[in-house]
Amino acid sequence: MLEQPQCGFSNAVVQILQQHSICDYMAYNVLDCTSTASLLGVGCDILLQMHQNRDLVEELKKLGIHSTLLDETKDQDSK
Numbered sequence: 001m002l003e004q005p006q007c008g009f010s011n012a013v014v015q016i017l018q019q020h021s022i023c024d025y026m027a028y029n030v031l032d033c034t035s036t037a038s039l040l041g042v043g044c045d046i047l048l049q050m051h052q053n054r055d056l057v058e059e060l061k062k063l064g065i066h067s068t069l070l071d072e073t074k075d076q077d078s079k
Contacts, residue, residue, distance in 0.1 A: 006031055019069060
């Protein structure tokens with residue numbers, strides 16, 4: 001797993017995954033492959049938007065992945 005990706009877009013994606021307590025993923029150095037790196041900014045933007053509007057939590061749920069942010073939302077709603 002990449003702890004500190006060199007690519008800013010990859011770093012943003014890793015931070016989003018960590019906020020959802022997702023740690024089981026594959027990581028590659030996209031800077032070694034320019035064709036992959038050019039797509040990463042778009043993917044990061046989409047993932048960031050899904051994270052911000054809570055769609056990512058729902059998509060993860062469909063995949064059977066539990067996001068800890070869902071628990072935080074329930075805790076805030078019960079207060």
